[in-house]
Amino acid sequence: MPNFNNLQYASEPGSPTSPSEDWAQATADLIVVLDGATARTETGCSHGISWYAEHLGKSLLLAAADTTLSLVGVAKSAISRVACLHPECDLTHPGTPSAGIAMLRPDGRYFVLGDVAIVAESTDGIAVIVDERVSQTGVAERAEVDHYLIGTPEKAAALLPMKRAELAARNIPGGYWIAAADPAAADHALVGHLGLDDGAPVAVLTDGAARAEVFGLLDWAGLLDLAVAAGPLELIQRVRAAENSDPLGAKWPRNKASDDATMVTASVAS
Known part of the structure; x- marks a missing residue:
């Protein structure tokens, strides 16, 4: 096995x-x-x-x-x-x-x-x-959130209807x-x-670590190669460096400046 x-x-x-x-x-x-x-x-x-x-x-x-x-x-x-x-x-x-x-x-x-x-x-x-x-729900509300910079009152206010739209689509047919x-x-x-x-x-x-691909830092193949060769922490640190370079989300619009980031890597042995 x-x-x-x-x-x-x-x-x-x-x-x-x-x-x-x-x-x-x-x-x-x-x-x-x-x-x-x-x-x-x-x-x-x-x-x-x-x-x-x-x-x-x-x-x-x-x-x-x-x-x-x-x-x-x-x-x-x-x-x-x-x-x-x-x-x-x-x-x-x-x-x-x-x-x-x-x-x-x-x-x-x-x-x-x-x-x-x-x-x-x-x-x-x-x-x-x-x-x-999940990202295909509340599309209009998500777009509205992305109009505003992280930390502004406008973004904080826009996040609430976005979350309500998301919850309304949770665990129902046609939703997520x-x-x-x-x-x-x-x-x-x-x-x-x-x-x-x-x-x-x-x-x-998790999607916090997957920001490496979302931000265009690496494609999926490069992400896997880096994480296996240098370790998952190296990948997460690269994501953190990118987030810190764009703290207000002007370059990469997002809901949080930094998200929880978790990664496990392994290789298969027969």
Whole structure:
């Protein structure tokens, strides 16, 4: 059976004053990376996004120990388990905590729900699995946000209707799907199988680290090469340097000056 080796991990919060809402862990048999969705409205939950991402990640690892489960089944089990951990919270609230999930097995099976990316050197070339459905919601509201510089009152005000439009499209047909309180969302994940030869490099990363590609610093192949050769921290530091060169988002319009950035790399061994 194949496994992962040469595992490397790096993660940095987007702000030194706020806990990261990313979560990741990797074993020889599974890579799991989560990206908690930023809360800009009430959530009906007293625990917060970091708590949700951490407990969902740990629950995914627990469920994945049952190798008879598909990755969809793993996600469903984990989402249900976390919902049972805080029944005192209003899990029907439109803003209930949520997180994107990416899981990858060394045999090439993958699961992506939300904006967490998988990049791999597959038998068909560089494969990139990205769920872009969330970015296709609230298009007009997102464009309005991008008109304003980071830190201005106008941008702060525009972010609220953008988030409301995003939440209105969450976990409904025609919208986007993400892990929250209903395990049925896992049925709408991007799933499949990558052909991974012995020694194939792979990476799983949150959108904060994927800014290297979004900003045009590297293409996906270059991103994978750099992260494997120099380590995920080097990639994240390049993203941070770019962000620091454009603190107001004039060159690269975005919602946050810096975002939580997390990346795991590995190679496949037969």
